[in-house]
Amino acid sequence: MAVCFHTSSPSSSCSSAPSSSFSRSCPQRSPFSLRKRKLCPSDSLLPHQPPRDAARGFRIRSSYGHPLNALSLQNVDFNLEDGRPPGSGPRSDEPTISITIVGASGDLAKKKIFPALFALFYENCLPEHFTIFGYSRSKMTDEELRNSISGTLTCRVDSRDNCGDKMEEFLRRCFYHPGQYGSDENFSELDEKLREKEAVPQAILSLHPPNIFVDVVRCASLFASSPTGWTRVIVEKPFGRDSKSSGELTRSLKQYLSEDQIFRIDHYLGKELVENLSVLRFSNLVFEPLWSRQYIRNVQLIFSEDFGTEGRGGYFDSYGIIRDIMQNHLLQILALFAMEPPVSLDAEDIRNEKVKVLRSMKNLQLDDVVVGQYKGHSKGGRAYPAYIDDPTVPKNSLTPTFAAAALFIDNARWDGVPFLMKAGKALHSRRSFGTDLDKATNELVIRVQPDEAIYLKVNNKIPGLTMRLDSSRLNLLYSAKRLREAPPRRDRGERRLFIRSDELDAAWALFTPLLKELEEKKIAPELYPYGSRGPVGAHYLAAKYGVRWGDISSEN
Numbered sequence: 089m090a091v092c093f094h095t096s097s098p099s100s101s102c103s104s105a106p107s108s109s110f111s112r113s114c115p116q117r118s119p120f121s122l123r124k125r126k127l128c129p130s131d132s133l134l135p136h137q138p139p140r141d142a143a144r145g146f147r148i149r150s151s152y153g154h155p156l157n158a159l160s161l162q163n164v165d166f167n168l169e170d171g172r173p174p175g176s177g178p179r180s181d182e183p184t185i186s187i188t189i190v191g192a193s194g195d196l197a198k199k200k201i202f203p204a205l206f207a208l209f210y211e212n213c214l215p216e217h218f219t220i221f222g223y224s225r226s227k228m229t230d231e232e233l234r235n236s237i238s239g240t241l242t243c244r245v246d247s248r249d250n251c252g253d254k255m256e257e258f259l260r261r262c263f264y265h266p267g268q269y270g271s272d273e274n275f276s277e278l279d280e281k282l283r284e285k286e287a288v289p290q291a292i293l294s295l296h297p298p299n300i301f302v303d304v305v306r307c308a309s310l311f312a313s314s315p316t317g318w319t320r321v322i323v324e325k326p327f328g329r330d331s332k333s334s335g336e337l338t339r340s341l342k343q344y345l346s347e348d349q350i351f352r353i354d355h356y357l358g359k360e361l362v363e364n365l366s367v368l369r370f371s372n373l374v375f376e377p378l379w380s381r382q383y384i385r386n387v388q389l390i391f392s393e394d395f396g397t398e399g400r401g402g403y404f405d406s407y408g409i410i411r412d413i414m415q416n417h418l419l420q421i422l423a424l425f426a427m428e429p430p431v432s433l434d435a436e437d438i439r440n441e442k443v444k445v446l447r448s449m450k451n452l453q454l455d456d457v458v459v460g461q462y463k464g465h466s467k468g469g470r471a472y473p474a475y476i477d478d479p480t481v482p483k484n485s486l487t488p489t490f491a492a493a494a495l496f497i498d499n500a501r502w503d504g505v506p507f508l509m510k511a512g513k514a515l516h517s518r519r520s521f522g523t524d525l526d527k528a529t530n531e532l533v534i535r536v537q538p539d540e541a542i543y544l545k546v547n548n549k550i551p552g553l554t555m556r557l558d559s560s561r562l563n564l565l566y567s568a569k570r571l572r573e574a575p576p577r578r579d580r581g582e583r584r585l586f587i588r589s590d591e592l593d594a595a596w597a598l599f600t601p602l603l604k605e606l607e608e609k610k611i612a613p614e615l616y617p618y619g620s621r622g623p624v625g626a627h628y629l630a631a632k633y634g635v636r637w638g639d640i641s642s643e644n
């Protein structure tokens with residue numbers, strides 16, 4: 089059997105469906121059947137609080153009929169229903185949270201953080217009194233921030249009729265403060281503004297990009313943290329550039345924070361199908377006996393985006409695709425896929441097993457790696473830029489925007505099975521429909537995005553007089569099962585969605601020697617046209633192990 093993980097753009101959301109739907113499909117006595125879990129966060133990142141009772145929420149003046157981005161959201165009166173005058177703020181016994189997003193002018197904030205917070209709000213999972221502050225160097229007013237994010241907030245799957253009102257209410261709680269990342273003065277100003285908005289300060293700080301983590305944590309902990317509540321910091325991957333810088337980063341963060349205040353997020357661990365992986369495997373007797381070298385010929389982990397850096401080269405060029413995607417997102421999926429059965433599905437048990445896989449990986453050989461960079465290309469009268477045409481990228485950049493690698497796990501279960509990874513930007517937009525894999529192979533496809541799907545390709549006789557075979561899909565109809573979008577969950581068990589420091593060390597130990605070799609030898613990436621299937625070298629790499637990439641050779 090071959091197993092393929094696909095994640096291609098356009099991305100789906102990173103939020104999760106109610107896990108009660110999993111419970112129904114688990115065998116009654118499986119040790120891994122899940123407890124029915126709450127939809128809302130409880131005690132990990134957000135302060136404990138009951139789901140908000142809609143009737144108690146405050147309302148804002150209706151803007152019905154006005155386009156959202158034309159509405160002035162400033163100076164809108166709150167109509168508090170408990171009889172207190174507008175502007176009186178939360179009562180001291182009411183849970184309050186303030187969230188500061190550092191790097192708020194960037195892609196991640198716009199595409200994921202604000203929409204995820206809106207999803208939480210939409211599901212009444214944020215405390216009644218919350219405030220969100222964006223912070224970055226770009227000059228912007230509150231209103232400009234609101235306008236820029238309003239286009240990315242959606243009610244997604246189940247748009248209910250009050251969506252527009254909810255968006256306005258959410259945007260009304262979003263503010264912006266411009267400032268430098270290492271400025272004591274700017275963070276003190278931010279702190280002042282935060283205090284104007286909250287009675288009981290409690291803060292989550294979500295920050296990026298990585299080179300500013302320590303500056304921001306220093307300033308925030310000294311000048312803008314909560315004296316009475318708690319402060320937690322979510323740091324975005326990549327955590328450093330290699331083993332050394334990652335260790336230094338952790339040590340520096342620990343001058344200001346304890347380990348349990350630091351959350352190293354990998355948003356792929358929160359994707360629905362990645363979360364479902366352990367359930368699929370351990371709660372379905374049909375799969376677990378097959379999950380080893382005895383039946384699996386190869387495993388493929390494929391990430392493809394059909395757009396380039398498009399102005400984000402400032403961050404990307406210092407990191408490249410191996411650090412951006414492989415060392416974290418794909419390696420985490422690999423570890424989840426290959427781990428031994430954990431004692432339970434609790435966070436620490438899963439992380440204990442993942443780290444064993446990472447430590448059993450064989451050293452990565454340069455011969456087993458292909459790097460590429462996209463070049464300009466014209467098609468249908470349209471010109472597509474090269475990576476180095478991005479104004480934020482140096483013209484002589486050797487940074488890979490594509491990489492493919494063959495990895496091996498040195499243990500009894502996976503001995504000799506190639507785990508093929510590939511990740512690339514500016515690749516072909518659609519999955520291709522090519523010739524079928526050979527008919528002796530079944531293929532289990534777990535497509536993380538877009539159009540989440542799990543299907544098993546089985547061989548069938550084509551109806552008719554001859555004995556001709558064809559491959560059909562046994563489709564688990566995943567997307568049809570998903571009735572509505574739930575907000576991302578971060579409750580007690582959700583520590584498993586974050587990376588523990590020993591996992592991080594093991595992940596860097598695997599990639600650091602390779603990255604060093606690539607950089608020291610100044611290996612030139614193989615150029616591939618924007619919108620293509622990537623460098624030819626990736627096909628030779630797969631062929632070396634008798635494998636064809638699943639996204640190219642079959643209908644995936």
Ligand SMILES: NC(=O)C1=CN([C@@H]2O[C@H](COP(=O)(O)OP(=O)(O)OC[C@H]3O[C@@H](n4cnc5c(N)ncnc54)[C@H](OP(=O)(O)O)[C@@H]3O)[C@@H](O)[C@H]2O)C=CC1
Pocket residue numbers: 191192193194195196197199200224225226227296297298299300324325326355399400401402403404412
């Ligand atoms: N984009 C995504 O979908 C995801 C991104 N991430 C991670 O989030 C982090 C940020 O990514 P993303 O938002 O896409 O990146 P951006 O390039 O959009 O950068 C975010 C913001 O950081 C500031 N910034 C950019 N370059 C620098 C620099 N050299 N020094 C200081 N500040 C800078 C800019 O704000 P200003 O100039 O206003 O200060 C910018 O708006 C990365 O670590 C990435 O790995 C993780 C998951 C998904």
Ligand SMILES: O=C1O[C@H](COP(=O)(O)O)[C@@H](O)[C@H](O)[C@H]1O
Pocket residue numbers: 095099100102355393412
């Ligand atoms: O971490 C990152 O992920 C995004 C892709 O995330 P997705 O959820 O949209 O698949 C990628 O574009 C970005 O470069 C990287 O930093």
